Amino acid sequence: SAVISQKPSRDICQRGTSLTIQCQVDSQVTMMFWYRQQPGQSLTLIATANQGSEATYESGFVIDKFPISRPNLTFSTLTVSNMSPEDSSIYLCSVLSTGIRAKNIQYFGAGTRLSVL
Amino acid sequence: DAKTTQPPSMDCAEGRAANLPCNHSTISGNEYVYWYRQIHSQGPQYIIHGLKNNETNEMASLIITEDRKSSTLILPHATLRDTAVYYCIVRPSNNAGNMLTFGGGTRLMVKP
Numbered sequence: 314s315a316v317i318s319q320k321p322s323r324d325i326c327q328r329g330t331s332l333t334i335q336c337q338v339d340s341q342v343t344m345m346f347w348y349r350q351q352p353g354q355s356l357t358l359i360a361t362a363n364q365g366s367e368a369t370y371e372s373g374f375v376i377d378k379f380p381i382s383r384p385n386l387t388f389s390t391l392t393v394s395n396m397s398p399e400d401s402s403i404y405l406c407s408v409l410s411t412g413i414r415a416k417n418i419q420y421f422g423a424g425t426r427l428s429v430l
Numbered sequence: 431d432a433k434t435t436q437p438p439s440m441d442c443a444e445g446r447a448a449n450l451p452c453n454h455s456t457i458s459g460n461e462y463v464y465w466y467r468q469i470h471s472q473g474p475q476y477i478i479h480g481l482k483n484n485e486t487n488e489m490a491s492l493i494i495t496e497d498r499k500s501s502t503l504i505l506p507h508a509t510l511r512d513t514a515v516y517y518c519i520v521r522p523s524n525n526a527g528n529m530l531t532f533g534g535g536t537r538l539m540v541k542p
Contacts, residue, residue: 314476346529355517356474356532405473409529419530421473 315340315408317422325428326396333392334425336406341386344409347379350424351402359404362389396429403427434518439537442512448505450536452518455499460522463494464530465503467514474517474532477503508540 316339326332336345345362359379360368368381382390393400406422435453442448454463464479478485478492480501485492491504505512517535 317473344529348532355534358529358531361529407473407529418476418479420476423473424471426471 314418315342315410315420317406317408317420319406319422319425321425322423323426323428325430328397328429330396331392331394332396332427333390334404334406336389336391336422338387338408340410342408343386343411345383345389346407346409346419347381347389347391348405348407348421349402350405356405359391362391393427396427398429401427401429434520434533436516436518436533436536438534439539441539441541442505442508444510444540444542445507448503448508448512448538448540450503450505450516450518450538451500452502453500454518454520457498457520458522461520462522463492463498463501464519464521465490465492466517466519466530466532467512468517468535469511469514477516508538510540510542512538513540514538 318337320335347359348356349359350356358371359374360370360381362368362381362383364383364386378394380392403424403426405424407419409419411417462479462481465477466474468474477489478487480492480494494501515535515537517532519530
């Protein structure tokens with residue numbers, strides 16, 4: 314299985330500021346994803362982080378609000394820009410382990426719990 | 431993508447088997463059934479997945495009906511630490527571009 318480290322684990326931010334969340338994986342992976350989990354809700358996919366190209370965003374999410382970097386096969390960042398209280402959520406990094414032995418299983422980090430005041 | 435239907439919540443007595451149902455009546459022939467769980471304040475954890483045969487691992491068993499329109503996740507001896515939200519998800523396993531899409535899941539409460 315893939316081991317995923319997310320930083321920070323939690324943060325409290327002021328509205329109007331930005332926060333960058335880091336995701337580090339212990340092995341090279343092709344597919345990395347960012348999800349959001351609003352309070353009491355299920356997970357919603359924000360975007361797929363593509364190595365060497367722009368991220369692919371889901372409906373309702375835009376690059377200006379959630380810029381993503383993917384400089385190599387083990388690292389990605391998600392920035393939550395110009396934050397408002399509605400951005401208070403848990404943000405989760407996820408990777409897909411591919412190949413026959415890996416069985417195409419998706420693994421998740423512990424998440425970043427963000428509160429915006 | 432095929433959608434799944436799960437009961438929003440279930441209770442189970444500690445030490446008993448927990449049987450969590452999932453309906454996926456529109457599942458396609460190449461779609462697998464995946465189960466994940468999310469314990470409070472943690473990221474989702476992979477449990478098990480299958481295509482059409484029943485599967486068992488150290489965590490759970492997965493029973494898929496012959497018509498593949500429903501499945502049941504079985505935790506043989508539930509403990510208090512199994513209290514979590516359990517998600518049943520269908521997606522093609524042979525296409526790496528298909529990420530997981532989460533529904534509401536079942537909130538399992540294991541009681542002493």
